[in-house]
Amino acid sequence: MRRTAVNRVLLGVVGAVLLAAGVLVLAGGLDLYLRLGADPPGWWPLTSPDQPVLSARSRTRWADSAWWWPVVIGGLAVVVAGTVWWLVAQLRRSGPAxxxxxxxxxxxxxxxxxxxxxxxxxxxxxxxxxxxxxxxxxxxxxxxxxxxxxxxxxxxxxxxxxxxxxxxxxxxxxxxxxxxxxxxxxxxxxxxxxxxxxxxxxxxxxxxxxxxx
The missing domain is CATH 3.30.300.30 (ANL, C-terminal domain)
Known part of the structure; x- marks a missing residue:
């Protein structure tokens, strides 16, 4: 598979995920579920303008665990490294233009x-x-x-x-x-x-x- 095809697939998947998350956040922030009489997904926490995306319990649930911060920092480091690698791969040409x-x-x-x-x-x-x-x-x-x-x-x-x-x-x-x-x-x-x-x-x-x- 060529680089352009891989890029299109990755960008399509990331774009679809971000679009779906944005629609869910917008629906909760504008209270569209109540106005339209629609049922929000059971796993989605933001269903009204008064609710935060993450509750206080969710934010502090694992804060006292010894493995929590290493996992968070390691995961973010992997995401950053992968993003930088992808950017460098786009800038590098394997052949003349x-x-x-x-x-x-x-x-x-x-x-x-x-x-x-x-x-x-x-x-x-x-x-x-x-x-x-x-x-x-x-x-x-x-x-x-x-x-x-x-x-x-x-x-x-x-x-x-x-x-x-x-x-x-x-x-x-x-x-x-x-x-x-x-x-x-x-x-x-x-x-x-x-x-x-x-x-x-x-x-x-x-x-x-x-x-x-």
């Missing part, structure tokens, strides 16, 4: 292709290769030049060696030529699906990732 495309004969013209557009083109080209069921390609940073990392799933009985050859002479060569790069190394992780007997679960065979230099 874009690449310059050469324009022979056009003086003063500078073209730049987005990394994601290049990855989508490579994925589409790889997916059309023989025996390929699914393909994913990423462009990552490497010393002196970019590098491709691909994950390809072959149909049962697929030939990894043939895939490497087709990928090398097809999508990889097209990308390298279009970008005017002297070399574009690639790491491929190939999985070959194994045909399972009727009625049983299909199994996947793993192959050691080959390198295309």
């Amino acid at each position: 874009g690449l310059v495309v050469p324009t022979p004969g056009a003086t003063g013209l500078r073209l730049r292709v987005r990394t994601r557009a290049l990855e989508e083109a490579l994925e589409a080209g790889t997916a059309t290769l023989p025996e390929v069921e699914r393909a994913g390609v990423r462009l990552v940073r490497a010393p002196g030049h970019p590098r491709l990392r691909g994950a390809v799933r072959l149909t049962p009985g697929g030939d990894p060696a043939a895939l490497v050859e087709h990928f090398d002479t097809g999508p990889r060569t097209d990308a390298r030529t279009s970008l005017g790069l002297p070399e574009l190394p690639a790491d491929l992780r190939i999985r070959v699906l194994q045909a399972a007997p009727s009625g049983s679960r299909r199994r996947r065979g793993r192959r050691r990732p080959p390198r295309v230099e």
